[in-house]
Amino acid sequence: MRRTPRSRKLRRVYVRTPGGRTVVHYEKRKHDVPKCAICKRPLNGFPKLRTKDLRKGHRPPSRIFGGYLCHQCLEKFIVEKVISSYQK
Numbered sequence: 001m002r003r004t005p006r007s008r009k010l011r012r013v014y015v016r017t018p019g020g021r022t023v024v025h026y027e028k029r030k031h032d033v034p035k036c037a038i039c040k041r042p043l044n045g046f047p048k049l050r051t052k053d054l055r056k057g058h059r060p061p062s063r064i065f066g067g068y069l070c071h072q073c074l075e076k077f078i079v080e081k082v083i084s085s086y087q088k
């Protein structure tokens with residue numbers, strides 16, 4: 001049996017060697033920068049693309065919905081909820 005990864009967890013890159021062979025290199029898949037769930041703008045506190053250490057710089061805000069909504073959308077969301085709760 002061939003000892004090759006069957007899962008597609010890793011990206012397959014076909015590399016031409018100097019000897020003329022084509023070999024498969026397995027690389028990590030690229031991911032996109034997390035974006036705000038409402039306005040789709042990229043969130044702060046996450047590593048930018050093409051950095052070596054992906055965990056470096058991973059510090060999303062520790063507030064509620066931090067790393068999911070941006071601060072502007074969160075403020076709007078909370079204000080809307082408070083206003084609607086008083087109107088009942």
Ligand SMILES: [Zn+2]
Nearest residue numbers: 036039070073
């Ligand atoms: Zn937003």
